[in-house]
Amino acid sequence: xxxxxxxxxxxxxxxxxxxxxxxxxxxxxxxxxxxxxxxxxxxxxxxxxxxxxxxxxxxxxxxxxxxxxxxxxxxxxxxxxxxxxxxxxxxxxxxxxxxxxxxxxxxxxxxxxxxxxxxxxxxxxxxxxxxxxxxxxxxxxxxxxxxxxxxxxxxxxxxxxxxxxxxxxxxxxxxxxxxxxxxxxxxx
Amino acid sequence: xxxxxxxxxxxxxxxxxxxxxxxxxxxxxxxxxxxxxxxxxxxxxxxxxxxxxxxxxxxxxxxxxxxxxxxxxxxxxxxxxxxxxxxxxxxxxxxxxxxxxxxxxxxxxxxxxxxxxxxxxxxxxxxxxxxxxxxxxxxxxxxxxxxxxxxxxxxxxxxxxxxxxxxxxxxxxxxxxxxxxxxxxxxxxxxxxxxxxxxxxxxxxxxxxxxxxxxxxxxxxxxxxxxxxxxxxxxxxxxxxxxxxxxxxxxxxxxxxxxxxxxxxxxxxxxxxxxxxxxxxxxxxxxxxxxxxxxxxxxxxxxxxxxxxxxxxxxxxxxxxxxxxxxxxxxxxxxxxxxxxxxxxxxxxxxxxxxxxxxxxxxxxxxxxxxxxxxxxxxxxxxxxxxxxxxxxxxxxxxxxxxxxxxxxxxxxxxxxxxxxxxxxxxxxxxxxxxxxxxxxxxxxxxxxxxxxxxxxxxxxxxxxxxxxxxxxxxxxxxxxxxxxxxxxxxxxxxxxxxxxxxxxxxxxxxxxxxxxxxxxxxxxxxxxxxxxxxxxxxxxxxxxxxxxxxxxxxxxxxxxxxxxxxxxxxxx
Numbered sequence: 001x002x003x004x005x006x007x008x009x010x011x012x013x014x015x016x017x018x019x020x021x022x023x024x025x026x027x028x029x030x031x032x033x034x035x036x037x038x039x040x041x042x043x044x045x046x047x048x049x050x051x052x053x054x055x056x057x058x059x060x061x062x063x064x065x066x067x068x069x070x071x072x073x074x075x076x077x078x079x080x081x082x083x084x085x086x087x088x089x090x091x092x093x094x095x096x097x098x099x100x101x102x103x104x105x106x107x108x109x110x111x112x113x114x115x116x117x118x119x120x121x122x123x124x125x126x127x128x129x130x131x132x133x134x135x136x137x138x139x140x141x142x143x144x145x146x147x148x149x150x151x152x153x154x155x156x157x158x159x160x161x162x163x164x165x166x167x168x169x170x171x172x173x174x175x176x177x178x179x180x181x182x183x184x185x186x187x188x
Numbered sequence: 189x190x191x192x193x194x195x196x197x198x199x200x201x202x203x204x205x206x207x208x209x210x211x212x213x214x215x216x217x218x219x220x221x222x223x224x225x226x227x228x229x230x231x232x233x234x235x236x237x238x239x240x241x242x243x244x245x246x247x248x249x250x251x252x253x254x255x256x257x258x259x260x261x262x263x264x265x266x267x268x269x270x271x272x273x274x275x276x277x278x279x280x281x282x283x284x285x286x287x288x289x290x291x292x293x294x295x296x297x298x299x300x301x302x303x304x305x306x307x308x309x310x311x312x313x314x315x316x317x318x319x320x321x322x323x324x325x326x327x328x329x330x331x332x333x334x335x336x337x338x339x340x341x342x343x344x345x346x347x348x349x350x351x352x353x354x355x356x357x358x359x360x361x362x363x364x365x366x367x368x369x370x371x372x373x374x375x376x377x378x379x380x381x382x383x384x385x386x387x388x389x390x391x392x393x394x395x396x397x398x399x400x401x402x403x404x405x406x407x408x409x410x411x412x413x414x415x416x417x418x419x420x421x422x423x424x425x426x427x428x429x430x431x432x433x434x435x436x437x438x439x440x441x442x443x444x445x446x447x448x449x450x451x452x453x454x455x456x457x458x459x460x461x462x463x464x465x466x467x468x469x470x471x472x473x474x475x476x477x478x479x480x481x482x483x484x485x486x487x488x489x490x491x492x493x494x495x496x497x498x499x500x501x502x503x504x505x506x507x508x509x510x511x512x513x514x515x516x517x518x519x520x521x522x523x524x525x526x527x528x529x530x531x532x533x534x535x536x537x538x539x540x541x542x543x544x545x546x547x548x549x550x551x552x553x554x555x556x557x558x559x560x561x562x563x564x565x566x567x568x569x570x571x572x573x574x575x576x577x578x579x580x581x582x583x584x585x586x587x588x589x590x591x592x593x594x595x596x597x598x599x600x601x602x603x604x605x606x607x608x609x610x611x612x613x614x615x616x617x618x619x620x621x622x623x624x625x626x627x628x629x630x631x632x633x634x635x636x637x638x639x640x641x642x643x644x645x646x647x648x649x650x651x652x653x654x655x656x657x658x659x660x661x662x663x664x665x666x667x668x669x670x671x672x673x674x675x676x677x678x679x680x681x682x683x684x685x686x687x688x689x690x691x692x693x694x695x696x697x698x699x700x701x702x703x704x705x706x707x708x709x710x711x712x713x714x715x716x717x718x719x720x721x722x723x724x725x726x727x728x729x730x731x732x733x734x735x736x737x738x739x740x741x742x743x744x745x746x747x748x749x750x751x752x753x754x755x756x757x758x759x760x761x
Contacts, residue, residue, distance in 0.1 A: 024584035054257050057246030058419035073244060076229055076444060076467055078622060082261040098620045099266065129580075139579070147574035152250035168587050169594065170526070170570050173247030175419045178408025181370035184528040188373070188521070 004043035004106060009113045010036055015121035016113075017146040019128050020139070027167045030146050038149030038158030039142075043106050045087060050074040053083055055155045062162075063177040069155040105141070112138035197223040197440075199744075200462055200476040202447050202491070205293020206730055207717035207737045208482030209426035209433065213344070214741035215480075216436040223440050223474055224433075225464050227483075228259045228290035230443035231417070233427055239434045241427075245417035249569040252416050258296055259289035264622040267486070268629045269680045273610070279679045281619060284630050285509065285686050287484050291443050292417070294484060294684065295426035295730070299414035299530035300395030302347050302425075302731040303561060304338050306358045306539070307331040309725040316556055322606035322635050323506065325722045328694050328703035331358055334735050337742075341734040342393075344432075346401040346424035349393030356388065356536040368532070369398035369407055374523035374566040375533040378597050381656035382535060382564075389535040389564060395730075396529045397422045404428070413530035414568070425730065445472075446623060450479055450495035450713060459497075459713050465623065478712050478744060481690075482737070485719040489613050489689040490628045497710050498690060498700045505612040506691050507630065508724035509683040510560055510602035511638040512666040515649040517658030522594045525566020533564035538601055538645050539726045545644060552640035559641045560602035560726025562649065567593040597658065599649045602685065603642055604726040606635040613689050632667075632681070639669060685729050690719035705740035714740055 005013060014036035023029035030036075045051040054073045061067025075083060081095060089104025090096035115138070116131050117123075123131070132139045149158030151165065153173060159165060165172045198220035201208045212222045231244040251257045259265075267286070268278035287294040308315050310327040318324055339361055348366035351357075368391040379389035396407045396418075407422035421427055433439040444467040451460045451473060461475035481488050489504035497503075538559030541549070549557040567573065573593040577583045586592065611633065615626035646663040653661045664672065667681040692715075693699035696708040701720050707713040716737040718729045725732075 020579040021583055022581055024581055025588060027584040027588050029584075053255060054251050055246065055248055056244070057248065058241070058243045059246070068243065069246065069248070078264055078444075078467070079229070079261065081622065082256075082263040085263055098622060098624060102263070143579045144575060146579075148250055148254055148571055151570040151574055152254075153248055156250060165570070168570055168590060169522075173412075174410050175247050175412075176408070178410045179527045181409070183524075184370040184409045185373055185376065188524045 002044040002047040003040045005040050005109065005113070008118055009109070010040060012113045012116055012118065012120045013039060013109070013142070015128065016116060016132060016142055019125065019132060020143045020146050021150055028163045030150060032160065033150050033164050034158045034160035035146045035149035038152070038156055039109070039145045041157035042145065043087060043109060046084060051080070051083065052156070055153055059175055060153060060155070060173050062172065063174045065176045069153055108138060108141055112141070195476055196461065196474045197221045197476045199478040199480055200225065200474050201480040201482060202462065203293055203482035203484065203487075203717070204291045204426070204430060204441060205287070205482060205484060205717070206295045206426050207733045208293065208480065209295070209429035210344075210734045210737035211480045211482060211716045211741040212433040212439050213429045214738060215745060216433045216438040218745035218747070219438070220745060221438045222433065223442065223476070225445040225447055225462065225474070226291050226441060226443045227446045228288070228443065230291040230441070231258070232290070232292040232296065233431060235434070235441055237435070239431045241421055245419045247410055247412040247416070247419065249412075249571050252297070253569070254571065258417070260286055262286070265289070266619055266621065266627050268616045268619050268627055270629070270631055271633045271679070273631060278616070278619070278629070284680045285486065285684055287486070287684055287686065291441060292426050292430070296417050297415050298425065298730060300423050300425060301531055301534065301563065301728050302342070302345065302393050302395045303534065303727045304358055304360070305331065305725045305727050305732055306356065309723065310334075312723055319554060319606060319635075319637055322608055322637065324606060325693060327722050328692055334739065335359070335361060337735040337738040338731065340738055341731055344429055345395045345731070345734060346397055346404070346428060347393050347395050347731075348398040350391045353390035354388070354536060356540050364393060366398045366401055368392070369394065369396060369529060370409060370532070372525060372528035372532045372566070374525040374597050375531070375564040377519075377523065378517075378564045378599070378652065378656045379533045382652050385652055385655055387535050387537045387652070389533045392532055392534045394529055394532070395423055395425045397424070402428050407529055409528045411526045411528055411530075412569070425734070447491060448494070450491070450497050450710070452496070452710065457710060459710055478714065480714050480716050480741070482716040484717055485686040485689045486613055486628055488715060488717055488719040490615070492690060492700070492707075493615060494625070497713055498707050499696065499709065502691065502698060503700050504614050504689050505609045506607040506688040507611045507613055507632060507686070508605040508607055508688040508721070509632070509681045510685045510724060510726070511605050511634050511642055512681070512683055513601040513603060513642040513646050513649070513663060514666065515599040515601070515646055515653060515663040516661065517597045517653030517656065518591045518660040519595045519597065519658050522590070523566050523597055524594060525597070526568055526593070531563045531565045535562045535564070538562060538641070548644040549640065552636065554637055554640060557637050557641045557644070558604050558726060559645050560604055561728070563600040563602070565598045565600060567596045567598060597653065597656065599653070601642070601645055601649065602683070602726055602728060603638050605724045606637050607688055607691070607723060608635055630680070634667065685724070687718040687721040687724050687729055690715045691722045692720040693722060704743045705736065714744060716740055
């Protein structure tokens with residue numbers, strides 16, 4: 001998987017996300033779920049072609065049929081403009097700034113992870129929580145992406161070994177098998 | 189004339205959602221040629237025979253609900269929202285009731301609940317009377333005139349339902365084309381409680397196949413329904429209509445074609461055609477005898493305003509949604525509402541006022557009020573659940589126990605939203621789209637009627653939830669009531685039912701379209717979407733969009749009466 005983050009940044013991000021989605025009973029933490037891999041793959045989406053934005057279809061192969069989720073779909077020129085702006089920021093490019101400058105996720109993560117400190121992963125949980133609370137906007141961004149990485153299709157880089165779905169008793173994508181009428185209408 | 193003035197097509201249709209697809213189908217089966225222009229991408233079907241699925245649709249929550257796969261991307265096409273004219277800064281910029289911008293339009297992501305309106309809905313002013321602060325009007329035609337088109341719409345889309353089930357339903361000339369599909373467990377629990385308390389839940393009419401129909405398979409209950417497309421084409425809207433139009437050989441769909449304006453002739457009274465930008469940004473003009481505008485009730489008025497078409501005193505005004513009352517119940521057991529076709533039960537009781545509602549209306553200073561259809565649903569997919577939970581140990585605990593997803597039932601009342609001239613879509617003075625043009629701006633506040641109705645029904649629906657076995661219940665409205673609004677939170681209505689912004693009627697001074705859905709001032713431009721609705725009713729608009737588009741396009745090609753069912757069917761009933 002291509003990467004945007006350095007090894008140190010990646011380690012800090014994994015530790016930060018593990019405080020937002022910590023391991024508990026049968027629920028693995030964000031680090032074990034590969035959430036940092038998911039976020040890194042998003043930040044590096046345009047290092048591959050087609051970019052890793054929209055997985056293919058119609059089936060993953062997990063519930064029958066041929067699997068195509070790992071064949072990502074190409075973007076139109078306008079869609080590429082939007083996603084590059086979102087990820088890379090507008091960087092002074094007039095085509096990306098028709099409503100003014102846009103900060104990119106790459107800059108947000110680079111700055112946010114630096115502020116957490118390169119010793120973040122080795123801090124006790126209380127200190128990690130204190131540092132995360134210092135920047136609510138960055139914490140919210142990490143949490144939003146951590147939730148995506150924990151419970152999205154594994155082709156996007158997270159939900160390692162489907163452990164996110166398994167923990168919450170969710171089957172994930174079920175086409176083309178689907179559910180029987182009995183499974184729909186009956187008590188669980 | 190045609191030899192002297194060659195046209196690119198008999199008609200150009202702007203937008204490929206349920207309205208545009210219906211118009212294209214009617215025109216092409218009458219022998220007319222059609223070019224369809226669609227702003228968004230094509231993920232729906234191959235544009236070469238036999239027009240099969242592209243395989244882009246999948247059970248993928250991230251792609252469909254987080255990454256704007258069906259468009260519009262709010263970075264490229266931001267919209268702005270405010271609730272009063274005196275607010276100079278928008279309350280919100282970004283996604284405002286975005287319906288898919290893609291081949292198939294709003295039909296692509298809908299879960300296909302397809303009720304008809306009732307007789308009284310077409311004569312609310314005559315039969316129920318006015319309400320202060322609202323412009324309630326009669327429709328220019330009644331239910332009886334529309335009934336054959338409703339019947340045809342149900343057959344074209346493929347609707348599964350039980351015609352005996354809803355005691356409040358309007359009369360109908362026959363049964364649904366298919367029987368209902370599998371009842372969702374969650375809905376059977378809440379529907380049983382509703383019956384115990386004297387309400388009348390019924391098995392929902394849905395545009396989802398319960399048996400093989402029109403060459404498409406029966407639904408297999410995958411559960412990725414609302415906000416998703418169907419990977420196996422068990423939903424008929426709008427793929428069935430578009431495919432039928434393409435099969436005539438007289439329809440061409442041009443995706444990624446962004447219409448800049450309707451081009452008028454020198455008199456300004458006739459449309460010559462339209463101009464559009466292709467994916468490379470090159471400008472083209474398509475000439476046609478008729479222009480069908482079916483961009484949805486947000487984009488249609490924006491295009492009419494850009495083109496100088498439509499009564500300028502009215503176009504964009506009377507924007508209506510449904511005021512949604514969401515009543516949630518947490519149960520001590522799992523309801524697995526992620527299995528099945530999103531909503532399998534509805535009830536119309538709040539639409540038909542009872543004695544209690546009459547008292548409550550008078551107490552609120554209103555002559556009467558009417559709510560909306562109640563959907564018996566549940567929660568959906570896990571990313572949405574996760575994002576609504578707090579981070580930390582609470583996250584992992586609640587994801588394991590899943591009170592907000594697997595153990596939650598939800599009633600959604602689609603409350604009737606009264607038409608008000610001040611609620612409208614116009615052009616934002618500052619925010620731009622990716623093409624450099626003014627973004628659409630919504631100015632919207634629900635009428636006191638809509639709010640009073642929500643306040644009346646929310647506790648009654650909570651009582652149903654409690655009777656069904658919920659240990660905890662609560663309710664919210666969308667848009668949030670003013671004193672419930674949280675700073676920074678999205679103040680926009682989540683309803684994707686958007687209506688009324690090019691209303692039709694018999695008086696050209698106060699409407700945009702005539703009773704044939706033609707623009708009064710440029711009569712070869714017809715509007716074929718929910719923009720023409722004079723009132724919102726308490727029902728989802730899609731089947732009525734198809735029925736009215738069948739009527740309008742049929743009148744355009746000289747149909748006197750509804751024509752026979754044109755598509756081949758292979759339903760094994």
